[in-house]
Amino acid sequence: MEIALHVYRFDLPGGAPALAGTLAATARAADQAGFSTLTVMDHWFQMELPHLAVDDPMLEGYTTLGYLAGLTERLTLGLLVTGVTYRHPGLLAKTVATLDVLSGGRALLGIGAAWYEREHLGLGVPFPPLTQRYERLEETLQICRQMWGPDNGGYVGRHYQLAETLCEPGPLQPGGPPVLIGGTGEKKTLRLVARYADACNLTTDDPDVVAHKLAVLARHCDAEGRDPAEIDKTVVTSMDPLADVDGFLAAMRRLAALGVNKVWVNPNGPDPAGWVSQVGEQVLPRMREL
Template sequence: MPVEFGVFVPQGWRMDLVEIEDPVEQYEAMTSVARAAEESGAFDSIWLYDHFHTVPEPTKNAVFECWMSTAGLARDTRRVKIGQMVTCNGYRNPALLAKMASTADVMSGGRLLFGLGAGWYEHEWRAYGYGFPEVPERMRAFREACEIIHRLWTEDDVVFDGEFYQLDKPINEPKSAQRPHPPFWIGGGGERVTLRLVARWGDACNVGGGDPEAIRHKLDVLRGHCEREGRDFGEITRSTSVNVHLLEEGEDPERATGKARMGRSYEEYTKEFVVGTPDEVASRLERCVEAGADYIIVYLPRLAYDHSMLHRFAEEVVPRLR
């Protein structure tokens, strides 16, 4: 199976719009990257984060809401798929979320990739009034949500009486443009709950954070869950997300990453980013593929201000893995 690629657009969450003052221009910068990714022909998908506050610290800077942005990008683009890595289950009722996703899939002409996770960013949970349940409670709610969303895409007259959610025959029409439903991407590598949910309900997973050994281990766990669920492991898309800073040949790494580091030391930056030439980056991604990944989603810094790294990745890295 050929390797597919996705790329995150600058949405604000990672402080990647702060050099643009006007909010309309900030949104247009995000859209411009989405269109550049589409036009390159190298990327199967563009991706958004589902967060309200910036990282690594909450600051009063722009962060565009994930699902409104998904809908906007569905109309701003024509061919590229659009995903969320990943929607936080705690922020929206799952029945409503299933309806939102169905609508976005139709708006895009069948290009939605639906990502869901249990959520983790405590500051924004509490700031927006969601509380912050302990992990076991969040995971039980997540388990119910996965079933609800899948059933609302595939069944009529769904009745559900769970610990967290109760449904009494909600009508979800149209269910989607894609058949049988939009691809269901379940994010996270929890071995007892999350990967079991992938085996039961998911069409794709996202594991390992670009670490080949972690990818290999998590996929071994997933394979075991698939065997127990009677699921074909081979039909599940196996993705990983990697932060990449692409260097020019001969470029000094510390100097080249200066603006992107935003005050962090080079050593701190390289704990988060694979920094290297096209050959070096391709070599690292090849190890991810050898470990079992067949879909690689990259975050590239400073795309809101300069598309050159996106074009170089498309032209100099992607062909080496296809």
Template sequence: MRFGFWTKNDQQTSAIIECCQHAEATGWDGLWFADHFMPNEENVDQPVHEAWSVLAALAVAVPRVRLGPLVAGNTYRSPALTAKIAATIDHLSGGRVVLGIGAGWQENEHEAYGFEFGTLRSRMDRFDEAVEIICSLLGNHRTNLDGEHYTVTEAPLDPKPIQSPIPLLIGGGGRRRTLRTTARWATEWNYWGMPEDIAELCSVLDGHCEAIGRDPSEISRSACALLFIGEDSAKLERFRAMDLGRATIVGTPAEVCEVVEQYRQVGVDELIIPDFTFGPMEAKKHSMDLFIKEVAPNFR
């Protein structure tokens, strides 16, 4: 298994680079960054950095690991721009970018910045066209598509990314549309979920693959979960009772290993750990190190 590190985008850029360099130096396999322009909260007066710009900096500052957005919102940029940015950062990184993309979901930033939000169906229709354009631009000499939402005419993308093909990760758990699009186009799929959630959605994804004649094993699977990890089980008790509204792992290294093994058993190739629960820098590094030294080696 691989283990990815996902750092918050409300930190100073120096802190982002510091913790990502620490992740690379201590053996993490990937760096991930959320693509948002403002918090999805009532209080929006909080700093949020633009994802692709930060990833360009990390491509130079962190020399070894994979990196990408988790995931880029399709509605925020034209597909041609997304493909161009990803290809450029792939060159800056020496061929390490993963192009993570999703249909877009955070309504308040669409309203604030004037991005068209529409219905879920219209966003998925746009997403399908966008992914087709991105894949064509990255792989073909010229791209033509006259769609309902996007039009490109004899469009080049030069230089092509170093990777051929560049990994395309689709994020989301929509059973009817998102996973169908994943089956057709993606090389990787990501979802926030516990092992039982991932197992169910993997079954749906496999079904979509089989319907179009694609080998499901061609798509690697990753999962995200919050983490509370510590050596003292008693001190973790208050976190066990918390409901943070998303997948959460709580435990000592041995207890965390039991959960990671469940992820492995359901076919997860990469577990991505956000640092959202880790606290300030020194506490964050302690949690990162505890996981990567005491948990990760059991699954490599």
């Protein structure tokens, strides 16, 4: 089982002047320790949660990934996950292709239907109803695949019309960066995973819920004529691996038995680089045995 790092908060010691150095040290530590992937959020305001405030620091995601691409060598880099409403799909495809080229073929397109209405309203970004956001998500997936392939012709959809889908240089990864769709919706999200994605990301580590969602995904794959084994199954956990290493590994073993092959963890405490290094020493070698 692989372990991935998701950096979701930037209220770190030293404030904004120290962020670049702290992120650089964290990414280098993850690269050296053997984490498979590093992601950041695609938000403009921080999420409103009991331990977070809307005016806490937040960095733009793709700018951050471009910075980290130049500091790392092995990590896959992406957003967990891109909100479909934030960027026109043609520009998104170009942005991710650029990240892939400049990272040496290490980009990941994580994408979802978007949900944070406050930041849309706050910054004047249209926030269509959920049904329309899913329609836009499907068209965006189609446009990205077309732009990353040999067809430079037009695209005509309900929400997006492109006269040309030219993307030069194209991504280094054949067929384009892998596509991960985030979410657990059974009627739409998991159907889109079966139809378009290389990976799903479930925002739960509850083994009973994961088992149910993967069974739903398997039924969608059957309807699409696709082998579920082609799709990476990934989850996000709120567990701190260092708080109880044996307990964490036991929980991961249960998920691995269900077919989960990657788990995202969040750095904990004021020294994310140090935390990452400890996970690399104490947890990663044993994770590889699962």
